[in-house]
Amino acid sequence: MSITSHIKPSHNYVPEYQQSGIPWVLTKTLPAATIVDNKVTNLSDFKFTFDFVTRWLMIHNHDHQDTEHLRVYFSEASAESAYDGNSQKYFLIDGGLETNRIELKTKYVYIMPDDPDISIEVSVLAGLTNISKNDFPEQTVANGFVGV
Numbered sequence: 001m002s003i004t005s006h007i008k009p010s011h012n013y014v015p016e017y018q019q020s021g022i023p024w025v026l027t028k029t030l031p032a033a034t035i036v037d038n039k040v041t042n043l044s045d046f047k048f049t050f051d052f053v054t055r056w057l058m059i060h061n062h063d064h065q066d067t068e069h070l071r072v073y074f075s076e077a078s079a080e081s082a083y084d085g086n087s088q089k090y091f092l093i094d095g096g097l098e099t100n101r102i103e104l105k106t107k108y109v110y111i112m113p114d115d116p117d118i119s120i121e122v123s124v125l126a127g128l129t130n131i132s133k134n135d136f137p138e139q140t141v142a143n144g145f146v147g148v
Contacts, residue, residue: 008135009130009135011053011137013131016053016129016130016131017105017129021054021127021129022052022127023125023128024054025123026123027062027124028121029119030112030119030122032119033112033113033116035116038081038085039080040079040081040082043076043110046110046112047079047110048109048111050107050126050128050133052129052130052132053105053128053131053133053135054104054105054107055103055105055128055129056102056103057101057102057104057109057124058101058102058124058126059072059093059099059111059124060097060124060125061093061094061097063096063121066095066097067095068095068113068120069093069094069114069115070093070120070122071091071092071114072091072092072111073089073090073109073111074089074106074139075110075139078090079110082110082116105131105136107133107136107139108133111124
């Protein structure tokens with residue numbers, strides 16, 4: 001008699017990060033931010049949600065004048081307060097440039113114009129694992145994600 005066991009992939013399942021990712025890509029124009037009481041109220045316009053946990057991602061800023069920057073956030077709380085003057089939990093992508101492949105696991109990312117009054121085109125390319133986004137913890141301070 002043999003027993004067959006299937007291990008369900010989780011975000012700590014190393015083999016998922018040792019193979020190529022499933023391709024995911026989206027290009028869209030980000031609108032200007034709507035800000036009320038120092039909070040961004042149209043956050044859904046800036047959120048890129050992946051069906052599965054990422055193995056890596058790349059972000060391309062399509063600003064053809066090379067003057068407009070993009071901000072990248074990994075938590076809703078940081079993105080919501082993006083323009084309140086206190087938020088420092090982001091990184092910038094200069095106009096006309098793209099990131100290298102960023103090896104990280106996430107189920108979403110917020111990408112916003114550095115200037116809240118402009119709209120800008122962005123492309124996101126990701127390699128996905130077979131790990132469901134539902135099996136990955138929320139990226140909040142309460143869950144131990146202090147850097148986001």
